[in-house]
Amino acid sequence: xxxxxxxxxxxxxxxxxxxxxxxxxxxxxxxxxxxxxxxxxxxxxxxxxxxxxxxxxxxxxxxxxxxxxxxxxxxxxxxxxxxxxxxxxxxxxxxxxxxxxxxxxxxxxxxxxxxxxxxxxxxxxxxxxxxxxxxxxxxxxxxxxxxxxxxxxxxxxxxxxxxxxxxxxxxxxxxxxxxxxxxxxxxxxxxxxxxxxxxxxxxxxxxxxxxxxxxxxxxxxxxxxxxxxxxxxxxxxxxxxxxxxxxxxxxxxxxxxxxxxxxxxxxxxxxxxxxxxxxxxxxxxxxxxxxxxxxxxxxxxxxxxxxxxxxxxxxxxxxxxxxxxxxxxxxxxxxxxxx
Amino acid sequence: xxxxxxxxxxxxxxxxxxxxxxxxxxxxxxxxxxxxxxxxxxxxxxxxxxxxxxxxxxxxxxxxxxxxxxxxxxxxxxxxxxxxxxxxxxxxxxxxxxxxxxxxxxxxxxxxxxxxxxxxxxxxxxxxxxxxxxxxxxxxxxxxxxxxxxxxxxxxxxxxxxxxxxxxxxxxxxxxxxxxxxxxxxxxxxxxxxxxxxxxxxxxxxxxxxxxxxxxxxxxxxxxxxxxxxxxxxxxxxxxxxxxxxxxxxxxxxxxxxxxxxxxxxxxxxxxxxxxxxxxxxxxxxxxxxxxxxxxxxxxxxxxxxxxxxxxxxxxxxxxxxxxxxxxxxxxxxxxxxxxxxxxxxxxxxxxxxxxxxxxxxxxxxxxxxxxxxxxxxxxxxxxxxxxxxxxxxxxxxxxxxxxxxxxxxxxxxxxxxxxxxxxxxxxxxxxxxx
Numbered sequence: 146x147x148x149x150x151x152x153x154x155x156x157x158x159x160x161x162x163x164x165x166x167x168x169x170x171x172x173x174x175x176x177x178x179x180x181x182x183x184x185x186x187x188x189x190x191x192x193x194x195x196x197x198x199x200x201x202x203x204x205x206x207x208x209x210x211x212x213x214x215x216x217x218x219x220x221x222x223x224x225x226x227x228x229x230x231x232x233x234x235x236x237x238x239x240x241x242x243x244x245x246x247x248x249x250x251x252x253x254x255x256x257x258x259x260x261x262x263x264x265x266x267x268x269x270x271x272x273x274x275x276x277x278x279x280x281x282x283x284x285x286x287x288x289x290x291x292x293x294x295x296x297x298x299x300x301x302x303x304x305x306x307x308x309x310x311x312x313x314x315x316x317x318x319x320x321x322x323x324x325x326x327x328x329x330x331x332x333x334x335x336x337x338x339x340x341x342x343x344x345x346x347x348x349x350x351x352x353x354x355x356x357x358x359x360x361x362x363x364x365x366x367x368x369x370x371x372x373x374x375x376x377x378x379x380x381x382x383x384x385x386x387x388x389x390x391x392x393x394x395x396x397x398x399x400x401x402x403x404x405x406x407x408x409x410x411x412x413x414x415x416x417x418x419x420x421x422x423x424x425x426x427x428x429x430x431x432x433x434x435x436x437x438x439x440x441x442x443x444x445x446x447x448x449x450x451x452x453x454x455x456x457x458x459x460x461x462x463x464x465x466x467x468x469x470x471x472x473x474x475x476x477x478x479x480x481x482x483x484x
Numbered sequence: 485x486x487x488x489x490x491x492x493x494x495x496x497x498x499x500x501x502x503x504x505x506x507x508x509x510x511x512x513x514x515x516x517x518x519x520x521x522x523x524x525x526x527x528x529x530x531x532x533x534x535x536x537x538x539x540x541x542x543x544x545x546x547x548x549x550x551x552x553x554x555x556x557x558x559x560x561x562x563x564x565x566x567x568x569x570x571x572x573x574x575x576x577x578x579x580x581x582x583x584x585x586x587x588x589x590x591x592x593x594x595x596x597x598x599x600x601x602x603x604x605x606x607x608x609x610x611x612x613x614x615x616x617x618x619x620x621x622x623x624x625x626x627x628x629x630x631x632x633x634x635x636x637x638x639x640x641x642x643x644x645x646x647x648x649x650x651x652x653x654x655x656x657x658x659x660x661x662x663x664x665x666x667x668x669x670x671x672x673x674x675x676x677x678x679x680x681x682x683x684x685x686x687x688x689x690x691x692x693x694x695x696x697x698x699x700x701x702x703x704x705x706x707x708x709x710x711x712x713x714x715x716x717x718x719x720x721x722x723x724x725x726x727x728x729x730x731x732x733x734x735x736x737x738x739x740x741x742x743x744x745x746x747x748x749x750x751x752x753x754x755x756x757x758x759x760x761x762x763x764x765x766x767x768x769x770x771x772x773x774x775x776x777x778x779x780x781x782x783x784x785x786x787x788x789x790x791x792x793x794x795x796x797x798x799x800x801x802x803x804x805x806x807x808x809x810x811x812x813x814x815x816x817x818x819x820x821x822x823x824x825x826x827x828x829x830x831x832x833x834x835x836x837x838x839x840x841x842x843x844x845x846x847x848x849x850x851x852x853x854x855x856x857x858x859x860x861x862x863x864x865x866x867x868x869x870x871x872x873x874x875x876x877x878x879x880x881x882x883x884x885x886x887x888x889x890x891x892x893x894x895x896x897x898x899x900x901x902x903x904x905x906x907x908x909x910x911x912x913x914x915x916x917x918x919x
Contacts, residue, residue, distance in 0.1 A: 363601055369585070370593050377576055379545050381649070382569035382597035427584055 152431040159438035166442045167219065170449040171211045178203050187212070214342040217406065218448040218460070219441040220350045221339070222413055223358075224403040226440020228396040229414025230421075230433050231361055234368045235392055236299050243400040243414035246306040246393065250313035251283025252276040252404040257317055257331050261324045272334075273346070273405045280401035283309060288393060296386060299375075302393075337410035337461025339448050346406050353402045357395045358437065364392060365429035372427065410444070410461045412468030417443055419475060494557070496521045496652060496684045497542065502551035504534070504541050511537045513708035515551075519686060519701075521652070524679045526699035527688040528719075530729045533705040535688035536577070539655045542686065544568040555653055569597040573646035575639075577657040577688075587633070587641050588626045591616055594648025616647035619681070620674065636667035643674065654678065656687035660694060672698040696720055696744040704728055716744045722804070734778075734804040739771050739797055747778065761785045762905035765833035765857070767850045771797035773839040776863075776897055780837075781805045783898060785905070788829040791822050791850060818849040826853045835859040835904040837897065838885065842871040843878050851881050859904040860889035863897060 168187070172178040185197035186207040199207075228243035236245065244250065255275035287309050291302040317335075324331050367388050370378045375385045404410070417440040418432070425431045444460070447467060451460040495518035504512040511534040519525050527535045540546045542553050544560045553560045555571045563571075573594070594616065595609045617623035620640045625633065630641060639659060646654055656675065660668035668691070675685050676698055689695040695702055696716035704712040704719050706728035712719040725733040731748050738745040761784040766773050769792055778801065780787050790810025792799040802809040810825050812818060818826070826849070830836050836857035843851055854860060868882045892900040 366596065366599075366601075369589070370596055372585075373590075373593070374576075374578075376540075376545055377574075379565050380543055380569055380572070380574040380576075381593055381645075382564075382566035384565050426586075428589060 155435045163442045166445045216347045217342045218445045221403040222440040222444025223437045224399045225414040226417040227437040228400040230418040230436040231396040246287045247283040247309040248280045248400045249409045250310045252280035255279030257320045261320045277405035284397035334408045336459035337408040338459045368429040412464045416468040498554040500552045503549045515710045523700040525686045526695035526702045529705035543572045543574045572653045573649040573651040575646045575656045584629045591644045594645040612648050616644040620644040654685045692746045720744045762834040765829045765836045768798040768839040769841045772841045773798045774801035823849050837861045840865040844873040861900045862889040862891045
């Protein structure tokens with residue numbers, strides 16, 4: 146089977162899985178709605194040409210109450226898994242995740258600052274805008290710190306990322322000390338959550354994500370060659386530094402857009418690419434799209450679990466609680482020596 | 485390049501006054517070289533001489549502090565990496581790959597310089613990859629994961645990847661470094677065959693003898709400069725090796741391949757004038773004794789040999805070891821003067837070693853001279869009858885020699901000589917003492 150057919154087959158399969166998970170998720174909750182009704186409601190939604198008979202209540206529950214959250218989960222899962230795939234390839238390090246250059250810590254500082262600090266930010270900057278901005282600034286700062294003479298060694302980048310994350314962790318702790326009444330909100334945000342999602346938030350990510358994902362996909366072949374090492378990549382005609390800059394920027398913006406809305410959702414960007422690599426191999430032309438789709442399904446499913454208990458819990462807890470044991474299982478059952 | 489120069493005869497690589505450094509350290513300090521099309525150039529030199537640095541500068545990874553590298557008339561440093569990698573393909577030294585790409589994917593990566601970002605896979609791409617598989621005989625494991633291959637197989641896969649680039653110039657960094665002797669030879673044979681198919685290859689090679697055997701020309705790097713550049717026999721001389729490596733080396737011809745052959749000698753064994761182990765005279769010829777000459781010399785004996793024809797392998801060996809050798813012109817036979825000087829050496833020796841030599845009328849006097857010795861060690865690999873071209877006379881001499889000699893296998897020569905010399909010295913002392 147050629148790579149192209151394999152990619153199409155896997156992607157179609159995972160799209161089907163995602164559709165099924167979405168329908169199931171949108172049907173679950175305090176009011177249980179059968180899958181056929183959910184599907185009909187979804188297909189009759191605004192831009193689509195179908196017009197099935199669906200009860201008004203069910204229609205509102207599916208389209209206005211549950212779907213924004215489900216869609217956001219899918220988009221954020223998609224974003225984190227694709228950024229994680231790129232970062233693992235970029236760093237040639239199986240422990241790399243989307244936040245490795247400090248994006249999540251940066252977002253957290255911005256978010257926590259808007260919650261805790263007693264004054265409003267300039268330019269009407271709200272929590273999510275501040276989180277996004279500080280995430281991007283952090284990634285850029287890490288990049289600048291690690292760059293010398295136009296070269297950015299990945300090892301330096303990795304260490305600079307760790308150092309900056311530690312530093313930002315100190316700031317977050319300091320802010321937490323002074324958070325007073327708002328500590329609940331801060332902790333809730335830090336744990337990663339999808340509650341209270343509106344279509345407006347979904348729309349922002351839906352606009353940012355596709356072009357950046359296509360850009361990453363267009364560099365899948367370069368990412369493969371980079372896996373051979375930078376020196377080899379250069380000998381094979383890759384403009385190494387430029388490609389690295391571009392990959393780093395695109396995946397950082399993708400991650401920033403996701404974590405700014407949902408807070409820090411761990412393990413999706415680490416576990417999903419690993420799992421898919423075991424299934425489809427290391428070639429990014431198939432790994433990147435399948436990881437992204439699997440990430441979407443994974444987050445929709447875990448978020449459904451997170452909100453289906455007696456009391457809703459932040460989805461970050463569920464992904465970590467499920468992800469860590471799975472990761473340990475991978476670690477034991479298969480030697481994770483490289484990518 | 486001047487327009488008048490014919491592109492097919494102009495050198496493929498032109499390196500002019502190249503200086504490359506890392507920070508304060510200068511690695512290459514003014515290297516000049518022109519590499520012709522269709523040649524296999526071996527880059528030799530001591531550790532840290534800058535072989536890898538030169539390769540990395542030729543392929544554009546490193547930017548020189550000054551000087552120019554031009555390939556096919558184009559300055560490498562002025563090209564995009566894509567354009568550069570259509571001219572130069574590199575086989576890296578480290579072939580370890582820590583991920584599970586299959587072989588075909590890796591070889592197809594060699595087409596990257598020829599593909600646009602959104603362009604599909606074209607027929608020429610497929611043909612280049614198939615040709616690379618064929619030339620390197622790697623097609624059989626095209627669908628296996630690279631991580632399951634042996635070192636030699638991985639080496640060939642990376643060579644195939646470089647071939648898929650379809651560049652005129654091929655750079656190889658220590659292609660034989662981590663391979664066993666069989667794969668070393670196979671790899672270099674393969675590069676040789678690629679050169680005969682029109683490629684130009686530059687390879688850093690650690691093993692001087694392999695380099696001499698397979699390369700058309702050698703470039704000796706030492707102290708950041710090109711110490712010598714030309715055919716192996718003109719580059720690998722005792723002087724140049726002494727200067728470049730600080731080594732005590734002997735250069736001879738390999739008896740089988742005929743290429744230049746370098747033997748490194750233990751530090752300080754030669755020309756020290758402090759030989760205390762004793763004197764040994766060696767009867768050899770035709771290459772039967774060269775090994776013993778080297779071994780005994782290295783062990784500290786004062787070694788003489790002869791008479792040997794001028795140009796004989798053993799005579800060459802003795803001369804390169806700076807031993808005391810008696811020679812005669814080819815086919816001249818041993819005249820009285822020569823015979824006497826051989827006899828003097830046998831008399832002076834504590835022990836005479838007779839190699840598994842073929843005996844004709846020309847060298848029968850050597851055998852006769854050996855019968856004068858007190859202590860004789862005889863190496864017998866073949867029965868004497870098989871290497872006797874004189875007849876009964878020689879047979880008689882040999883029998884009398886054998887009757888009081890220590891007959892040994894080749895591997896036992898050093899210990900037998902040591903015993904014989906010791907006995908000889910001891911007897912000599914007891915004789916002196918009794919008088």
